[in-house]
Amino acid sequence: MTPDQFIAKWQASTLKERSAAQEHFIDLCRLLNEPTPAEIDPNGEFYCFERGAKKTTGSDGxxxxxxxxxxxxxxxxKRKNLNDAFVQLHRYxxxxxxxxxxxxxxMEQIIIHTAFNGTVPDKYSLALEDLRNPDNLRLLKWAFTEPERLRPKLTTAVLTEKAARQFGELAQTLCERGHxxxxVAHFCQQILFCFFADDIGLLPNxxxxxxxxxxxxxxxxxxxxxxxxxxxMATGGFFGNDPVDWFNGGLFDAAxxxxxTRNDVKLLRELAQLNWSAIEPSIFGTLFERGLDPNQREQLGAHYTDPASIMRLVNPVVLDPLREEWRLQQAxxxxxxDKIAARKSKVNKAISTASTAKLTTKLVxxxxxxxxxxxxxxTAAQRQIAKRCRDFLMRLQNFRVLDPACGSGNFLLLALRGLKDLEHEVILDAERLGLPASFPKVGPENVLGIELNIYAAELARVTVWIGEIQWMLNHGFSLAKNPIxxxxxxxDQRDAVVNADGSEPNWPTADVIVGNPPFLGGSKKRSVLGDDYFTALETIYAGRIPAGADLVTYWFEKARTQIELEKANAAGxxxxxxxxGGANRQVLERICKTTTIFNAWSDEPWINSGAAVRVSLICFGNTKLKxxxxxxxxxxxxADLTAGSIEAGSDITTAKPLIENANACCMGASKKGAFDIAGNLARQWLTLPNPNGKSNAIVLRPLCNGIDLTRRDRDVWIIDFGIDISENDAAFYEMPFTYLTEKVKPIRENNNRESYRRYWWRHAEARPGMRSALKYLYRYIATxxxxxxxxxxxxNVTVLPDQQLIAISRADDTTFGILHSRFHELWSLRMGTSLGPTPRYTPTTTFETFPFPIGxxxxxxxxxxxxxxxxAIIPTVAAEYRDHAIAIAEAAFQLNQLRENWLNPPEWIERQPEIVADYPDRIIxxxxxSAQLKQRTLTNLYNKKPAWLVNAHVKLDQAVAAAYSWENDAAELNEAEILQRLLALNLARKKEN
Structure with a gap:
């Protein structure tokens, strides 16, 4: 379909929405040369008309x-209110x-609203006549296939930083005039809200x-x-001829x-041009607070704690337990x-049976x-379903979050948003079940704060107000009015740990406590806080907090007390x-005696009052989460924020890297670009000449990643210009260089790292240390x-490991066998991290800390x-360790041979020499x-664990145990005992080092 045909048809159409919508969209697909939903997705799994659930109103989707x-x-x-359609899309x-x-x-116009997280929304309006323009057709094409091309350039963070910085400078100027x-704080917050109200339409015109x-x-x-x-705005009424809603809330009480000055107003007019509807209040509040606070003005341009970092506490303390509660309700x-469905099935079966039988009065x-x-x-089941949904929504409505050091309210706002998101999810789930749509009830009253700084306390209220209004509008809900x-x-504007009369303050009862209390070292408390305050702290918290502890620990003790008194359930x-460590740790030890630390980040970067610091994020209290x-x-x-085995009572995280393990284990190369190519294409390029007379084999090599090892080799190669080849020299390798110029250069030139941009033809992290370690080997160990x-x-050393592989620069079967033993496996599982249920192996924690057998x-x-x-291959070791080296190598060699014979049975394959000499043979x-061979993977092999594999591992474990001098009781050792022994070896060697 041509643009003229499309325009003519739909200009003339008088069809109603229900009759025209799908045909209009199908015509649009034809215009854009795009497949229709049914053509590309017959089952409607990812692309379909009428996406959604049956509604109680009878409509679909x-x-x-x-x-x-x-x-x-x-x-x-035609000519209906498209804003209503946009509101509906927002809501769902x-x-x-x-x-x-x-x-x-x-049908006469198409309006595209961007909704990318963290960006200031853009809007594209296309009338029918606009579709004659190829640029507009391309815009629509991107919507179908490459929506990322429509991602707005301006992020909410950048917009907010600019607004807060300029606004903070205005506040600072007003303060410097002696106000x-x-x-100043109150006046600026009134102006701030007026900017926001202007842009979202709460103030007219x-x-x-x-x-x-x-x-x-x-x-x-x-x-x-x-x-x-x-x-x-405080009362509602008319401002001139313009009607103004009743705002109230205390913000406009004191006018x-x-x-x-004229320059002040000029700055305000410039600020008015910003899109205040997209301001991120959790960021704005923090930055603006610095402009108001004389003690923080020098930090006006400093960074802030990003929302994702705050969510590390809000998620486990506030949202994850509630999500688990809802999951149980859903089950x-x-x-x-299912019970309803079974009953219906029984009825249908009875009716079906009756249809083939003679009807009698009794049968009827x-x-x-x-x-x-x-x-x-x-009916009874539906009532129970409705009650479960209603009760959980009530649970959310009554849930309370307390931040006892709330500052400008960023923790409270993010907690409120999370609660509102969860409530909205439950409302939508209830609609899927046929229940009537509900209006969100979670609101600002769900969050409570304590803040000593008077203007920060007021700013926190404004932050929460704006965040609430944004959420409601962004999800398609109208605002409650009278007042807004x-x-x-x-x-509460007060001190959280010491009352004015020197007594201990009470905190309000809440479900959970979150926040970022102030830090102040024990040695500085008296000089900064004053003698009276310091004495009050010592008196109130005597026996609970050491005098030398950091100021932050008082918030931890207060939160612990709230949990102990059942005035809160958990804190983060x-x-x-x-x-x-030191005196501070006694507070965590007290927490561990009365409750549980259930989530923590032991040592993380953080922005505190504009300064970059290292922090611990600690969640404790009553929870069923792991x-x-x-x-x-x-x-x-x-209490020292390390992990250990409850059964063994052994803290394995006290293990440290060992010098004798250094520089032997490396992560593979990180490309940051499309450097990999199909093997067949690589082999074509290997036959091509270059103007420098050199073969492309110098810059082409097989690539291996985790999938290649755990499944089957994908026959992927990689363009590898090493670590120091210049752009001019790289250009002599014509086809590889041209390929990278087209595929990699445009992406890397936009990378935020200067070295990635400058050396776009090289891998982003080419791992010179790894290359040096493997240089003189003919093979290496990979996992x-x-x-x-x-x-x-x-x-084979010619194969490049990518970043999803760990390369160990050893060629002997002895090292291979030790690494493949049960002992190293257990150590790596405990010392490594994980992504979901999948264990992660890292050079520093799993390899460098592992105590190999002596010698x-x-x-x-x-x-x-x-x-x-x-x-089998052994390393040259001292004579007293040679027998152990041989025994381990022989067992490892046999294990590898058996595995290789299973993975690639000689009867099923042919080995074809690679086009480049010394490169590993191709397995054809x-x-x-062919079909059977696809199932022969390492993962499938270890899923099956055939007897011969188990026996080979037992033989290997016995050889490794003997090297540890554990031969007498190795078979009886459980996991905890093995880890205890390995930890003892690690700590002993660390002392020696």
Missing amino acids: WADVWKRNCFGWEYKG APALGNPPLLIVSD DTQQ KLFGKLLEIGQQRLEHLPPTLTNLFNT SPLPL AITKLV EDIREIREKARDAE LKTINII LVSTNSIR PVLNNAEVAAIY PTMAKYRNFSWL LTPANTGGAIETLESG PKPEF
Whole structure:
């Protein structure tokens, strides 16, 4: 279909929405040469019309068209209100997987709204006549296939930083003129909210911006005009001819605008041009607070704690337990739904049976009775479903989060957003179950704060207000009015750990506590806080907190007390990382005695009052969640924020890297670009000449990643210009260089790292240390960073390991065998991290800390090697360790041979020499065995664990145990005992080192 045909057809069409929508979209697909939903996805799994659930109103779908990771699309009839369609899409975006584009159309125009997280939204409006322009057709094409091309350049973070910095400078200027800081804070927050209200339409016709424009011309009239506006917003009414809603909430009660200079108003007019509807209040509040606080003004341009870091506490303390509660409710609801389905099936079966039998009065009665019982059971089940949904929504509505050091409210806002997101998810789930749609009830009253700083306390209220309004509008909900800003006493302006009379303050009861309390070293407390305050701390918390502890520990003790008194269930607080030791740690030891640390990050970067610091993030209290330390599940978390085995009582994280293991284990190369190519293409290039007379074999080599090891080799090669070849020299290798110029250069030139941009033809992290370590070997040991089983494999040194592989620079079977023993496997599982259920192997924690048998450490096995009669290879070691080296090597060699014979049975394959000499042979499946060979993978082998494999590992373990002098009881050792012995070896050697 041509643009002219499309335009003519739909200009003439008078069809209603229901009759026209799908045909309009199909025509659009033809215009753009795009497949229709049914053509590309017959089952409607990722692209379909009418995406959603049956609604109680009888209509179908949450979007007229939906394409996963691309768009939600809603139609209206010609010249209908498309904003209503956009609001509907917004409301159901979570149920649609939060598509990056929300598109609405009335057949005469198409409006594309961007909805990328963390960006300032863009809007593209296309009328029918606009479709003659190829640029507009390309824009629509991107919506279908490459929505990332429509990602706005301006992020909310950048917008907010700019706004906060300029606004903070204005506040600072007003303070420097001698105005009271609290008055400046209140006035600035009134202006801030007016900017926001202007951009979201709460003030009509951009009223505030026009007022500033007039005020710049008639400066003397601006203060009384502002006073009049603020008074009107406080009560509602008319400002001139414009109706103004009732805002109230206390923000506009005291209308006392400060005098402004012409330059001040000029700055305000510039600020008014920003999109205040997209301001990120959790960032703005922090930065603006620095402009108001004389003690923080020098940090005005400093960075802030990003929301993702805050969520490391909010998720495990606030949201994850609630999500688990809802998951359990969903499981119970699923049983009820299944019960209803079973009843219906029984009725249908009875009716089906009756249809083939002779009808009698008794049969009719039986069927009627079955139907009535099924109907009664369904009604009862639906009531239970409705009650479970209603009760959980009530649970969320009554849930309270306390931040006892809330600052400008960023923790509270993110907790509130999380609660509202969860509530919205539950509402949508309830709609799927046929229940009526609910209006969100979670709001600012769900969050409570304590803050000593008077202007930060008020800013926290404004932050929460704006965040609440943004959430409601962004999810398609109208705002409650009369008033718009409910009067809420959610922030107490007071000290959280010492009352003015020297007594201990009470904290309000809440479900959970989160926050970032102030840090102040024990040695500085008296000089900074004063003698009286210091004495009050010592008196109140005597016997609970040592005098030398950091100020932050008082918030930890107060939170612990709240949990002990059942005034809170859990807490998640930020602390200086020094809380893990010395006097500070006594506070965590007290916590561990009365409750549990269930989630922690032991040592993380953080921004605290504008300064980069190292912190610990600690969650403690009553929870059924599994303990997680540094994003890895552990058996227990100790007071020093290390993990250990409850059964063994051994803290394995005290193990340290060993010198004898250094420089032997490296991560593979990281490309940051499309350097990999298909093997067949590489072989073509290997036959081509270059102007420098050199072969492409110099820059082409096989690539191996974790999938190649755990499954089957994919026959992927890589362009590898090493670590120091210049761009001019690289250009002599014509085909590889041209390929990278097209595929890699455009991407790398936009990378934020200068070295990645400058050396775009090289791998981003080419690992010179790894290359140096492997240089004189003919093979090396490799293991995937992430794998279900901790397996090691041999790779030819010509094969480049990528970043999903760990390379160990040893060629002997002895080292291979030790690494493949049960002892190293257990150590790596405990010392490594994990991604979900999949263990991760890292050079520093799993390899460098592992205590190899004495005499067979990497430091002892890095020299000459010797080939035994069997073919096994041992390192040249001291005579007293040779027998152990041989026994391990022979067992490892046999294990590897057996595995290789299973993976690549000689009868099923042919080995074909590679086109480049010394490169590993290609393994070509014989046609009749191709399908069977695909199933021969290391993962499948260890899933099956045939007897011969188990026996080979037992033999290897016995040889390694003998090298540790554990031969008498190795078979009886359990995991905890093995780890205890290995830990003892590590700590003993660390002392020696």
